[in-house]
Amino acid sequence: MTTLQVMFFFFSLITVAGGLYTVIARNLFHAALGLIVSLAGVAALYALLEASFLAAAQVAIYIGAIAILIIFAVMLTRGVTGKNPVKDWWTYTITAIVCLLLLVVLLTTLFRFDWPQTAQAAVPADSIARLGKSLVDPSLYVLPFEVASVLLVAALIGSAYIARDKK
Amino acid sequence: MNVINDPFTWAGNLIAQWLSGFMPPVGVDVTMMVLRAGVLGVFALVMFMVMTWIERKGIARIQDRIGPNVAGPFGLLQPIADGVKALTKEDITPTNADRMVYNTAPILSAAAAMLVFAVIPFGPGLIGADINIGIFYILAVGGLGIIAILMAGWSSNNKYALLGAFRVVAQLVSYEVPHVLSIAAVVMLAGSMSMITIVEKQPVWFILVLPVSAIIVLLSGMAEIGRSPFDLLDAESEIIAGHHIEYSGMKFALFFLGEYVHAYAVSCMVAVLFLGGWSGPNIFGLTVPYLWFFIKSILVFNVMVWARGTLPRLRIDHLMAFNWKFLVPLSLANLVVVAAADRLAQAVGFAVGTWPWALVMLAFNLAMIAVALAMVGATGRRARRATESRAMPEAETHEEEAHGVDAERAPVAVGAH
């Protein structure tokens, strides 16, 4: 068992434990904190893969922006203290069935996928520069790049409209 | 290598040699990393003490008084006295506080501030970890500090703490936008995010090449830390310390520590990005890069103390308007103008990093500052004229009323305008 494998299992454990706590916690704020732990675990996994920019982007965007947004959204609800849990057994049953179906789909996909067995090429030293170049290269990703900006504007306009006080 | 040139690497090599006498290479590596991390952490704590002393003495002198001078000569032992006081104060945990979150918040706040020092280059080889995403890593750990504030506000079981935490997070999150956009301009010109590469690409310091970015990074850095003039939300006379109302003793001291360590970290970052990092002339033929870095970071911190002592606090709506309506458009325009100026200078034939190129960039930046100030001035003049024209008809009606009443009430009417 190499050090890398040990680290991988450790961070996977953190990710899964964080995710588990997110769905089990009664208190919504604790659930948000569990989500943050899970996201941090994913960032550590990216770092293990030497995808340094992605790891930092994960922490900066998910933990530094989206988790804060989630916490703000959670504060808007009254159920944040966890004093009113769902008591309806029908809801629990439907949820369990849907989750089981999702589990079956994910497991079949995972086991049927052709995972590469040999070591991949090493990450090049100028990976971030290459990423930057591919974002604006006409034959590569420039169209998704510009469409992404339009998508962001659409998201901003939509959410701002929903959140606005209608006078 | 010379001992004076780089005592830290020399000492590190000595210790590594001694350790490899009885440890496998992996053990030596891990021990050296732990040692380096320990030295950086202790350095951050020691600098916290130095910063609090500089701040108290500096603010005192600006306010025409002496500042602490009882504990030790020139009050140099004052931070230690403060530390002892924080240790011995009783720690009052409010009832119904969320214990786990309540205790973790100050530790996370202090740790997030200290994490920045892992990528600060004190000299050519003196860096904790020269990762290729250096400056972006600093932005990432800023997010952890924000989470710590939310945790503190939530777990105190106090609606003022919660309200204070929301407002502080809204301010911090808003000022992160121009901060990141202006740092992107520096990354653009340096061609890398690694801190050591950014320093090496500064034969001409970036403060002369990108003054607008430097000013925006310093201002938004000050707002990110929550210092005056942006400290409406956790100042003592306002919402009574905001998210750390319910913290006392050492936990409050950890928040305080986090704030000052963050302030020094921002000063170091500005020194690396804009003031050329460790570059400086030789003293008596010795290269002392760490000394120059130290001088530059303390200089930037002094500018922050100066701003705190001189400027009045900004009101919250002014603060937000300043950010979203001035700094963010300015930093977006800054990116476009810097790209245009750089391409223009290269088209004319000046190579990147030379003095003629720097002068072209400086000219464009100064033009941007002039245009921005002119626009703000024009908007201000328009607003003032609008309020004046609204006030004028009211003054005339006041005068008519004053003439129509008895002498008893006249002084009151006269005093009204």
Next chain:
Amino acid sequence: MLQDFAFIGIFLLVAGALGVLPLVLAWMVRPAKPNPIKSSTYECGVETFGDAWVQFKVQYYVYALVFVVFDIETIFLFPWAVAYHQLPLFAVLEMVLFIFILAGALVYAWRKGDLEWV
């Protein structure tokens, strides 16, 4: 590169330990005499009333939202900035277009009054 990240992981642990150490020290040294009056929630010197749940203004959410959009913009901006010196002119123009589109979003939010502090 993995060594550098290992250092950062170790530094995180050391920073956490340096934060916990003063707390442990203080716990050993300080007095501990809690009583219900001292431990009650602070509310400017008067008795507390109501839950610790405040009317959360939606304005905070809007600021966080605009921040998320601009944060994602910077994620696209940084790799481009790293590759800037190796890019031809039209690549720079593509990024300028990107910035203009997002500046348009900012102008929209500004004109609709979403950026006012309520």
